[in-house]
Amino acid sequence: MKVLTCLMLVLALAGCTRERRKPTDVAPSSARPEGSPESALQPGPTGTPPSAEPSAVALPAEGMPHAPYEQSAWAVSEGKRLYQWYNCVGCHANGGGGMGPPLMDDKWIYGSDPIKVHQSIVDGRPNGMPAFGGKIPDSQIWQLVAYVRSMSGLLPKDVRQTRSDHMSVRPSEQAMRPAKPKNEAGTPPSAERPG
Amino acid sequence: MNLLERLQSLTERFAQSALETAGPQAERIAALWWLFFWVCTIIFVLVVAALVFALYRGRARSVEESSGPAVTLDSGREAGIHRKIFGLIVLTAIILFAFLLATEMTGRSLASLTSSGGVTIELTGYRWWWRARYLDPAPERIVVTANEIHIPVGKPVLINLYSRDVIHSLWVPELHGKRDLIPGHPNALWIQADRPGRYDGQCAEFCGQQHAHMRLIVIADPPDRFDAWLDAQRVTAQAPGDDTAKRGMEVFLTGSCALCHAIQGTDANGQVAPDLTHIASRATLAAGTLPNTPGHLAGWIVDPQHVKPGAAMPPNSLSAEDLQALLAYLKGLR
Structure with missing residues (x-):
């Protein structure tokens, strides 16, 4: 019986797969992803609130484009690195928000769906969010999306980051309780007409 | 041969x-x-x-x-062996101590330089x-x-x-x-x-x-x-000389390069990757990985992950014209 148990345990190891890191298959991008929906928003009073229509991002045949990134701890940690590198902290701080809205809470002005977050990064949003489409590779945008979503606990716990390399200003991503997204529909306050 | x-x-x-x-x-x-x-x-x-x-x-x-x-073994012979072993142990200790002293003295003289x-x-x-x-x-x-x-x-x-x-x-x-x-x-x-x-x-x-x-x-x-x-x-970076190099500078500043790299004297001020103000004066690319020639530079820009998998630089798909312009610009940064 003992032998059998040991054998089972050893065999169970064969089921483990190493997380794959494939830096070579980073999709190069010099333009905005094709089919990405253009926002109808304009700066200034002529703006109209974004429609709630489903996104028209062209999906790869094998599944959702964000799936490989949201299941890989490495991709999420790359997202965390890029979050610093591309100065997301400049406006959103370490998730607590500043000039830009906080990212670690349960409020999602433009939706918590990965495709919506992707769209926010690619096209930018009114009131200051710059467009990164055509500047950085699509894979890096998806890594950022995965990391942003991990900040409010929307990703599985095993891929979320356990600690920061620098001084800790908030609980680690892994320690965040999954927050049920609010404000999924309706007019984003930042897109309302002034007045 | x-x-x-x-x-x-x-x-x-x-x-x-x-x-x-x-x-x-x-x-x-x-x-x-x-x-x-x-x-x-x-x-x-x-x-x-x-x-x-x-x-x-x-x-x-x-x-x-x-x-x-x-x-x-008679006791006289045994005592002789003990003496020899003891002598050798003492000698070993003396040699090791001399090594320690030599190391310490080398360290001190290094610290004085x-x-x-x-x-x-x-x-x-x-x-x-x-x-x-x-x-x-x-x-x-x-x-x-x-x-x-x-x-x-x-x-x-x-x-x-x-x-x-x-x-x-x-x-x-x-x-x-x-x-x-x-x-x-x-x-x-x-x-x-x-x-x-x-x-x-x-x-x-x-x-x-x-x-x-x-x-x-x-x-x-x-x-x-x-x-x-x-x-x-x-000196800040050399301004692009001809139209091709000017186009290259535009590619650098409006594309993804400037997000990470800095070129003094331009708007590019990324602080997370090597400073490229005088890239053409350096002998190698990517920390001694490649010799700094236009061909290697082009290969490095287009697909760094092939040369140095895992490095932080992402691949860049540039049109042939843009790439040539960028190379012409970078070549001028002496």
Whole structure:
């Protein structure tokens, strides 16, 4: 019986797969992803609130484009690195928000769906969010999306980051309780007409 | 013959030897190394000789005594063996203590090789490249470069060592021993080169996938040439000359390059990747991975992950025209 148990345990190891890191298959991008929906928003009073229509991002045949990134701890940690590198902290701080809205809470002005977050990064949003489409590779945008979503606990716990390399200003991503997204529909306050 | 020649050129290209010293620090370390080498060689020869003698004598005696009674030790002989063993233990302790003393003295003499008012370089390790800043009290005279440092011949140079991610270690065998770059713990190293030349340094602490491609090139120049180099590095980037280079500058500034790289004198001010203000004056690309030629540069820009998998630079798909323009622009950044 003992032998059998040991054998089972050893065999169970064969089921483990190493997380794959494939830096070579980073999709190069010099333009905005094709089919990405253009926002109808304009700066200034002529703006109209974004429609709630489903996104028209062209999906790869094998599944959702964000799936490989949201299941890989490495991709999420790359997202965390890029979050610093591309100065997301400049406006959103370490998730607590500043000039830009906080990212670690349960409020999602433009939706918590990965495709919506992707769209926010690619096209930018009114009131200051710059467009990164055509500047950085699509894979890096998806890594950022995965990391942003991990900040409010929307990703599985095993891929979320356990600690920061620098001084800790908030609980680690892994320690965040999954927050049920609010404000999924309706007019984003930042897109309302002034007045 | 061809293979032999190629092997020779390879060893010349990658020659890094702590015994071919080029400065006082390395000389002292090499002297210590030779002391250890010769003392240990002599002891090794003596031990092997004693072993061979014992085997030979023991064999002769066993033939002689095989018919006689079992070997017995009288107390006088036993005491003699004890004395010999005790003597050898004392001798071993004395030799080890002498080694300790020699090491300590070498360390002290290395620590005394400093000066004041010389060149100070702030060297920061990243995965997997080096950022070098030549400090100066006047901020506009500070020089930032990457992966290649120049030092004046015959003058002690202070290198302050920092790391921004993991533990790295700087080792330029011809100039000094290893010194670790530890995140959050500044370290320092004095080096001095007594003859002009190129000395290759290497990261000597395993720091990840591309640890082997983390080379630092140290070029020792005569003082006047060093000053000329430093003055040239202080100048902001050369403006693009022709229309192609102007287009290249536009590609650099509006594309993804400027998000990470800086070129002094332009709007590009990314601080997370090597400074490219004088990229064309450097001998290698990607921390000594490739020689700095237009072909290698083009390959590196388009697909860095093929050359150095895991490096932070993403692939860039540029149109052929844009790529050529970018190369023309970067070629002009002397």
